[in-house]
Each structure stands twice: as C-alpha cells, then as structure tokens.
Amino acid sequence: MTRALLLVERNLMIYRYTWAMLAAEVLEPVLYLLSIGVGVGALVGSVPGLDDPGITYAQFVAPALLATAAMNGAMNETSFGAFFKLRFERTYDTMVTTPLTVRDIALGETAWALLRGAFASGGFLAIVAVLGYARSPWILLAVPGAAVVGFAFAAAGLAVATFLRNTHDFQLIQLVMLPMFLFATTFFPVSVYPRPVQVFVECLPLYHAIQLLREPALGHVGLALLPSLAYLLAFGALSLVIALPRLRRALLA
Amino acid sequence: MNLLALREFSYWMVHYRRSWRGTIVVNVLNPLLFLLAMGAGLGRLVDRHTAPDTLHGVAFLAFFAPGLLAAATMQNAVTVSTGSVFMAARPGGSYRNATAGPLDTDDVLAGHMLFMAFRIATSALCFVVALLCFPSLRTIGLLWLVPAALLTGLAFAAPLAAWSATLETRQPMNNVFRFVIMPMYMFSGVFFPVDQIPVVLRAVVYATPLWHGTELCRGIFLGNASQAAVLGHTAYLAALTVLGLALARRTYRRRLFA
Numbered sequence: 001m002t003r004a005l006l007l008v009e010r011n012l013m014i015y016r017y018t019w020a021m022l023a024a025e026v027l028e029p030v031l032y033l034l035s036i037g038v039g040v041g042a043l044v045g046s047v048p049g050l051d052d053p054g055i056t057y058a059q060f061v062a063p064a065l066l067a068t069a070a071m072n073g074a075m076n077e078t079s080f081g082a083f084f085k086l087r088f089e090r091t092y093d094t095m096v097t098t099p100l101t102v103r104d105i106a107l108g109e110t111a112w113a114l115l116r117g118a119f120a121s122g123g124f125l126a127i128v129a130v131l132g133y134a135r136s137p138w139i140l141l142a143v144p145g146a147a148v149v150g151f152a153f154a155a156a157g158l159a160v161a162t163f164l165r166n167t168h169d170f171q172l173i174q175l176v177m178l179p180m181f182l183f184a185t186t187f188f189p190v191s192v193y194p195r196p197v198q199v200f201v202e203c204l205p206l207y208h209a210i211q212l213l214r215e216p217a218l219g220h221v222g223l224a225l226l227p228s229l230a231y232l233l234a235f236g237a238l239s240l241v242i243a244l245p246r247l248r249r250a251l252l253a
Numbered sequence: 254m255n256l257l258a259l260r261e262f263s264y265w266m267v268h269y270r271r272s273w274r275g276t277i278v279v280n281v282l283n284p285l286l287f288l289l290a291m292g293a294g295l296g297r298l299v300d301r302h303t304a305p306d307t308l309h310g311v312a313f314l315a316f317f318a319p320g321l322l323a324a325a326t327m328q329n330a331v332t333v334s335t336g337s338v339f340m341a342a343r344p345g346g347s348y349r350n351a352t353a354g355p356l357d358t359d360d361v362l363a364g365h366m367l368f369m370a371f372r373i374a375t376s377a378l379c380f381v382v383a384l385l386c387f388p389s390l391r392t393i394g395l396l397w398l399v400p401a402a403l404l405t406g407l408a409f410a411a412p413l414a415a416w417s418a419t420l421e422t423r424q425p426m427n428n429v430f431r432f433v434i435m436p437m438y439m440f441s442g443v444f445f446p447v448d449q450i451p452v453v454l455r456a457v458v459y460a461t462p463l464w465h466g467t468e469l470c471r472g473i474f475l476g477n478a479s480q481a482a483v484l485g486h487t488a489y490l491a492a493l494t495v496l497g498l499a500l501a502r503r504t505y506r507r508r509l510f511a
Contacts, residue, residue, distance in 0.1 A: 020424075024431035035439035039449055040295065043313070045302035171275050178283065182290035188298055 003100050007108025008115065022116070025073050026123035029065040033133065036187065037061040049191035055218060059135040062128045063142060063217035064186040067209040069124055070117040070146040071153045072177075077113040078157030079173055083164045092251055102248045106240060110154045117150025118143060136219035145216070149209040152232040155239035156205070162246035180206045205235050257356050261364020262371075264347065265337075269368075276372075280379040284325055285386060291444070292317045293387070307446060309475055318390055319474035320443035322380050322398055323405050323466035329376045330406035331413060331434055333369045335426045338417035341365070342508050349509065358505040366411065366498070373406030374399060394474040401473050405466030408490040411497025418504045437463045442471075465489045 015022065041057030050060070085091035092105055100108075122143055128134055160173060184206040190198050201207055208228035215225055269276075296313035308316040341348040351361050377399045384390045417426065440450065441463035447455055458464050469486040472478025 020428055020431070024435075027431065028435060031436055031439045035444050036291075036295075039440075039445035040299065042449055043299045043303040043307065043445060044295070045298075048298065048301070168272060168275055171279055174279070175282065179286050182286055183294075187290065187295050192294060192297060 004104040004108035004111060006100065007095070007105060008112045011109075011112045022120065025069060025116075025120040026127070028072075029069040029124050030127050032065050033058065033062055033128065033131075037065070037133070047189060049189040050218075052218070055135060056133075058133045059218070060189075060214075061187060062133045063139065063214040064210045066121050066124055066128070066142055066146060066217075067149055067206065067213045068181055068186060070121045070149040071206060071209055073120045074113040074117040074150040074152075074154040075157040075173075075177070077116055078109055078154045079160045079164075080170065082109055082158055082161035086161060086247075086250060087164075092247075096251050102251055103244060105251075106158060106244055106247055109158060110151060110236075110240065113154030113157070114147055114150040117154070118147040121146035121150075135217055138216040138219055138221050141216040141221070142213045145213045148212065148229065148232050152205060152209070152236035152239070155236040155243065159239040159243035159246070162243055162250060180204055185210055205232065208232055255360065257360040258363035258367065261351055261356060261361050262367045263364075264351070265365060265368035266371075269372075276376075277379060280329070280376045281383050284321060284380045285383040287321055287325075288314070288318060288383065288387065291321075309471070309477060311475060312389065314387065315390060315475065316471070317444065318384055318387070319398065319470040320467045322377065322384075322402055323463060323470045324438050324441070324443045325380060326373060326377055326402040326406045327409050327434065327438065327463050327466065330369070330373050330409040331430065333372045334410035334413040335417045335430075336423070338365070338414045339420050339423065339426065342418040342505070348505075352509050358509050359502060361509070362414075362498075362501050362505045366407075366414065366501075369410045369414070370403060370407060373410065374403045377402035377406070392474070392476070394476050397473045398470055401470045402466075404487065404490045404494070405462070405469065408462045408466065408493040408497070411494045411501060413497070415497050415501035415504045418501065418508045437461050442467045462490060462493055 037058035037060075041061070044057045046053045047055060047057055047060045092102075095105055096102060125134075125139065125142055128139075164170070184201055184204045186206075190201055190207070193201060208231045211228040212225060212232065215221070292314035296317065299308075299313040303313075305311055340346050348358075348361050352358055356364075380402070381395050381398055384395060413429075420426065440454075441447070441458055441461050443463070447458050447464065450458060465486040468478070469483065469490070472483055472486075
C-alpha cells in the first residue's frame with residue numbers, strides 16, 4: 001500500500017504544473033450554481049416534492065453539483081488520464097519495471113483521484129458556504145461523502161480506461177455521462193418523472209452520489225443514507241475487480 | 254478566395270470523412286438531452302412559477318432553445334477552430350506541407366475557414382432537426398436559425414483561429430476554454446434573462462459575442478425582435494468575424510513564413 005502512495009506523490013508533483021485544471025474543477029460547479037441555481041432558480045421558486053418549502057432552488061442544486069464535480073474530477077482523472085498513461089505516454093509500462101505492481105498502480109490512481117475529488121469538493125463547499133447556499137451544518141458531511149463518490153467513480157473510470165480503443169471512444173463516455181448529469185436529479189427532484197422512469201433513475205450511480213450529499217446538506221441525516229453509501233462502495237469495489245485483471249493483461253501480457 | 258483554397262478545404266473533408274458519424278450523433282443528441290432536461294424538465298418547474306412575460310412571452314422551453322443553439326454553436330466553433338489550427342500550424346503540421354506546395358497562407362486560411370463554416374452550419378442544422386422533436390417549437394423561425402447560428406459561430410471561429418495559430422503549447426487553449434468560454438456559456442442570457450444580472454456585470458455581458466448571438470437567434474426564432482436589434486447584433490458579429498479574418502491573415506503568414 002505504501003508503494004501505491006508513491007504514485008499519489010508522483011501525481012501530486014505533476015500537479016504543481018497543472019493547477020489551473022484544479023481551479024477549473026472548482027470553478028465549473030460554481031458557474032453552474034450561479035447560473036442555474038441562482039439565475040434559473042429565480043424563475044423556479046420553490047422546489048416541488050420536498051417536505052420543506054423553505055428550501056431554495058440554489059440550496060437544492062448546490063449539493064448535486066458537488067456530487068457531479070466529485071464524479072467528474074475522479075472520472076476524468078482515471079478514464080482519460082489513465083488511458084493516456086496506458087496507451088500513449090506508457091507511464092504504467094515504465095512503472096511496472098520498478099517494484100510497483102499493477103495493483104499498486106490501480107490503488108494509487110484511485111487514491112489520487114479520490115484525493116482530487118475531495119479537494120475539489122472542499123473548495124466548492126467553501127464557496128457555497130460563503131455565498132450562503134448551505135442549508136444545514138450537516139453539509140460538512142459532504143466532504144467525506146465526496147471522497148466516497150470520488151472513490152466509486154475513480155475505480156469506474158479506471159475500468160473504463162481499459163476498454164477504450166482510441167480517443168474517439170471518449171465520445172461514448174460523454175454519451176453516458178451527460179445524460180446522467182442531466183437526468184439523475186441534479187436539477188429537479190425524482191418526483192417529476194413517471195414511476196418507471198423513477199426506478200431507472202434510482203439505479204444510476206450518480207443518483208446515489210447525489211442522495212449521499214444532498215440529504216445531509218438539506219438536514220436529513222439517518223439510516224436512509226446507508227443504501228446509497230453501500231451502492232457506491234460496491235460500485236467502486238466491483239469496478240476495481242473488473243479493472244485489475246484487465247490492467248494486468250494490458251501491462252504484463 | 255480562389256480554387257487553391259478548395260484544396261485545403263478538401264484536405265479537412267478527407268479527415269472528417271473518418272469521424273463524421275460520431276460528430277453527428279453528438280451534435281443531435283447533446284442538444285436533445287439538454288432540451289429535454291433543462292427545457293422540458295426544469296421548464297415545467299419554471300412555468301409553474303414564472304409568468305411568460307419575463308421570458309419574452311413564451312414558455313421556458315421556447316425561451317431556452319434558441320439560446321442553447323447559440324451556446325452550442327459557440328462550443329462547436331471553439332472546438333473546430335482551436336486544436337486543429339494549433340496542430341496544423343505547428344512545425345510538421347499540415348499547413349506547413351500545404352504551403353510548401355502551390356498554396357499560399359491565405360489559401361490555407363480560406364480553405365480551413367470554409368471547413369469550419371461547414372462544420373458550424375451542419376451542427377446548427379442538426380440542432381434544428383433536434384428541435385423538430387418538440388411540437389411547440391415547430392415554427393417558421395426555425396429556418397432562419399441556421400444562418401444566424403453560422404454567423405455566431407464564425408464570430409468565434411475567426412478570431413480563435415487567428416490566435417491558435419500563434420500558440421506554442423496547448424495550455425492556453427484549455428485556459429481560454431475554462432475561464433472565458435465556460436463563464437460566457439453560463440451568463441450570456443442562454444439560461445435566464447440577463448436583466449437578473451447586476452447592472453455593472455451586465456455591461457460585460459453586453460460586450461460578449463455570445464450575448465449578441467443569443468439575442469439574434471432568440472429574436473429571429475420568436476419573431477419579436479426589432480429590425481434595428483437584428484441589424485445591430487448582425488453587425489457586431491460580422492465585424493468580429495472580419496476582424497478575426499484580418500488578424501488571422503497576419504498570424505498565419507507570420508507563423509508559417511517565420
């Protein structure tokens with residue numbers, strides 16, 4: 001495990017030169033929050049289907065944007081990043097000739113993406129609080145929550161990276177990520193859908209990521225969070241189980 | 254422009270033949286998904302609460318759709334005018350190969366711009382086809398959206414091509430995308446009316462080409478724009494295009510004959 005941390009350290013060193021990327025990761029959800037949460041929020045008024053009509057639209061959207069930011073940060077890092085390191089830069093090929101194992105690489109990349117997700121969401125959270133869109137102090141649970149979301153999607157991204165054939169396949173990722181971003185209750189509650197669609201939405205990983213962050217942010221903390229937590233942990237673990245043998249084949253076979 | 258420019262155009266078309274299917278799918282699906290989620294989904298929440306007067310007298314979907322076209326066109330224009338120009342203008346890039354033959358830098362520029370215009374116009378056409386999925390949006394104004402979007406796109410593509418030809422690394426392009434294009438996307442009146450923005454910041458919004466593009470597309474689509482407004486937005490976008498082209502002639506010549 002300590003060897004996996006070496007990979008985290010390596011990524012951290014490289015990040016000194018690409019800090020603008022991290023700044024952008026914090027900025028993007030802030031822009032969405034101000035434009036859609038506040039701007040369109042003024043047109044929306046209160047959100048239907050919530051028990052407390054005092055919740056403003058911006059307060060409703062903010063935790064979902066946080067979940068999305070954690071997802072995108074982690075997923076971009078492993079899916080696009082790992083693909084380039086695997087196929088173009090051949091970074092991993094170099095690494096496996098050192099004492100690092102394929103498992104160390106997978107765990108290190110996941111840990112790094114998780115760290116990045118948590119960092120980006122911490123920054124976003126601070127801005128949300130300053131702007132006054134935090135509803136409940138429980139929103140602080142969003143930081144560990146975002147780390148879990150980061151883990152789940154980092155692992156998923158790593159698994160996806162082993163399936164990509166070329167850069168055109170990136171579009172296929174977008175084809176899944178964009179609809180998920182738009183429809184997994186980021187901008188409106190699940191109650192706007194007819195029941196069969198609701199069931200489908202409730203199966204999406206981003207839906208659970210948003211639940212895990214939104215419920216505490218709106219002041220609901222309880223056992224109802226456990227299914228979402230379990231879903232995300234299982235999703236991440238399963239992704240790693242898929243990714244590891246495929247990475248091993250790609251690097252050592 | 255002369256016939257040699259068409260050779261440069263055909264070079265890009267040959268490239269594009271390999272990837273056009275993917276771009277068409279993305280160009281139709283992306284706006285469709287956004288329109289469904291934001292226009293129809295979020296729009297239901299908006300229409301319960303907000304009177305149409307705030308939104309030019311129409312439902313949120315009809316307000317949002319032409320704005321989204323302008324914004325999506327900007328994104329397409331940025332995509333086709335930055336990375337490919339940068340790669341082609343670099344030592345060893347395709348511009349170098351072209352100008353080593355009978356083509357002049359102006360031919361290369363004209364041919365590539367023609368290809369960009371082709372991509373912007375076809376993407377806008379795809380968008381308009383996607384709009385047909387929504388019965389409430391099938392109006393006569395749809396036809397005029399394509400030229401309006403093309404002009405909006407060129408107002409971005411020409412200056413960005415001029416700039417991309419001067420770059421040594423990719424980093425500045427990413428920064429422009431994140432810190433200029435993205436904020437413009439969110440605050441130029443695409444998602445909500447700009448009169449919600451504080452007065453001081455609104456002056457900045459009025460200066461952005463996307464605001465002019467959004468107003469032009471929306472005014473034409475809803476058919477409620479005054480002639481003076483349409484002329485004004487058109488003139489602004491056309492001026493930016495011409496300025497961009499003039500700059501590009503210089504930067505291309507400098508970069509390729511330096």
